[in-house]
Amino acid sequence: QVQLQESGPGLVKPSETLSLTCTVSGFSVSSGDYYWNWIRQAPGKGLEWIGYIYHSGSTNNNPSLKTRVIISLDTSKNQFSLKLNSVTAADTAVYYCARQSSSSRHKSLDYWGQGTLVTVSS
């Protein structure tokens, strides 16, 4: 079955770069029918969409994060990654990766990783 698993440092210093990887099993990230998303949730808050990457490598990010976000794809490892630079305490959150159908009209996020907590602190 499809599984997603986030990995990366749990602690990042202010002004540095947050780097996370999502490893996908049971499905190929090269499939043309899906967006691969990053979503985060600050402590006690709601869900915030960060951005996605398509199998072609094209990406789209939430304008609220401006140009701080880079999402990339590694088809050889069946992974996709998130880099968020110039982090502040406001970037402390649980970060989720999730698969989203791109061809369906509903575009639901049907599979999610378990999430990984990233704390920004010196």
Add this chain to the structure above:
Amino acid sequence: QSVLTQPPSVSEAPRQRVTISCSGSSSNIGNHAVNWYQQLPGKAPKLLIYYDDLLPSGVSDRFSGSKSGTSASLAISGLQSEDEADYYCAAWDDSLNGVIFGGGTKLTVL
């Protein structure tokens, strides 16, 4: 700041029925399907309803969804203690060219 508006909390007694509303605009709910996610305490969100009113395999039929215009609703009947969770509506947004979430609704089963 969420573009989709949900009540912060709802509560109801066991075995009763509760509804959660979700209000958006023509750039999201008015033009795209609404999906609902359930987030149990300490867990990742799980797809609960997709394409406005469809249930993924394995989801109880006590859950149902509906949509009209730029608003949607999630209904849960026969409330059980295990339904206590946060519920999020979401839809594709044309302005964002990505998914937009509601602020979430915390359901308490009294």
